[in-house]
Amino acid sequence: MSESGPNKLSHYDSAGQVSMVDVGDKAPTERTATARAFVTMSPQVLEALPRNRKGDPLEVARIAGIMAAKKTSDLIPLCHPLPLSHVAVEFKIGAEGIEISATAATVARTGVEMEAMMAASVAALTIYDMTKALDKGIEIRSIYLLEKTGGKSGAYRRENTE
Numbered sequence: 001m002s003e004s005g006p007n008k009l010s011h012y013d014s015a016g017q018v019s020m021v022d023v024g025d026k027a028p029t030e031r032t033a034t035a036r037a038f039v040t041m042s043p044q045v046l047e048a049l050p051r052n053r054k055g056d057p058l059e060v061a062r063i064a065g066i067m068a069a070k071k072t073s074d075l076i077p078l079c080h081p082l083p084l085s086h087v088a089v090e091f092k093i094g095a096e097g098i099e100i101s102a103t104a105a106t107v108a109r110t111g112v113e114m115e116a117m118m119a120a121s122v123a124a125l126t127i128y129d130m131t132k133a134l135d136k137g138i139e140i141r142s143i144y145l146l147e148k149t150g151g152k153s154g155a156y157r158r159e160n161t162e
Helices: 045-051 057-070 113-131
Strands: 029-040 083-096 097-108 139-147
Touching: 029 113, 045 113, 057 083, 057 097, 057 113, 083 113, 097 113, 113 139
Parallel strands: none
Antiparallel strands: 029 097, 029 139, 083 097
């Protein structure tokens, strides 16, 4: 089992080798996580969203985000596969772009922060893919964990959210 503590990285063993964290002794608990991402785009691209010839970018991004959360352990090497009980991806359109909020939930032995982060990130990338023909200067920024619940470390809520 790997060493852990406030000053140690949990994905390294005592010899300094990368290892998957052993969560076998942990009790399954309800866990949630919400991540955010922001896609900055021009008013012209925002205005064109409903008329996108590829389809509704936000609905395609919602599906992409949900699918990405389900595939997190396939893409992040040391993530445990989790039985997700819920994934939601929501959008808020503002004057400078689109705020993405992705929430993942499970009852498991480890958290769902990476699943929420993956959902927000892939939803943002999908919006870029669906709108890049209109403007290559679209930016994806501010991808972060907003909050999480459950587990040994308890609840977390980011205070500074721009």
